[in-house]
Amino acid sequence: MGKIRVMIVENDQSWMKVLSNCIGKENDMEVIEQISTKAGVLKDLCKEIDIVLMDVTLVENGDKVCGLEIASKLLHSGIQKIIFVTSLVEKEIILRSFDIGAANYVTKESYRDIPKVIREAYQDKICIRSDISTVLIDELRRERKVKVLSPAEREVYSLKEQGFNNRQISQKLYKSTETVKKQIRTIKSKIK
Incomplete structure (x- = not known):
């Protein structure tokens, strides 16, 4: 079996070096490309790549470029496995x-786990890292709770989750503040 071929997409040169060195110590994988720009990533699609390590946010010419958008294009072009390596731990x-x-x-704090994560992905295993598992579990629990709500209650719940107060919700949904308060009490009783 050949080595696992890895492309690193990261515009912070120090992190590029850290990730490259981490992978370079492994006998069963190799970094075949290190790219720091969106154009570079999309240009190199013809290369044989098994795994792409990609930062979520790239800075190009002073502008932030979303790694998620690039990843989506890569996945539609035939690249099968992308692992995000980033310092962001934001639910959305x-x-x-x-x-x-x-x-x-994977968070950059867990960079030492990268070889293991690469092997897991290569073998079609998904082992969620502990530093992000709570985010996914919380979202799963929230979704299960929301299923018991009526469509009108879901609207109110969603706005409340976004930080709107009762008055703002009533204005946004063209309901009285009393109706919104009543719905919030009902929501709380349903999703305890």
């Missing part, structure tokens, strides 16, 4: 990364 980004098809999501 983590959920979106798995939603587009990421093989895994």
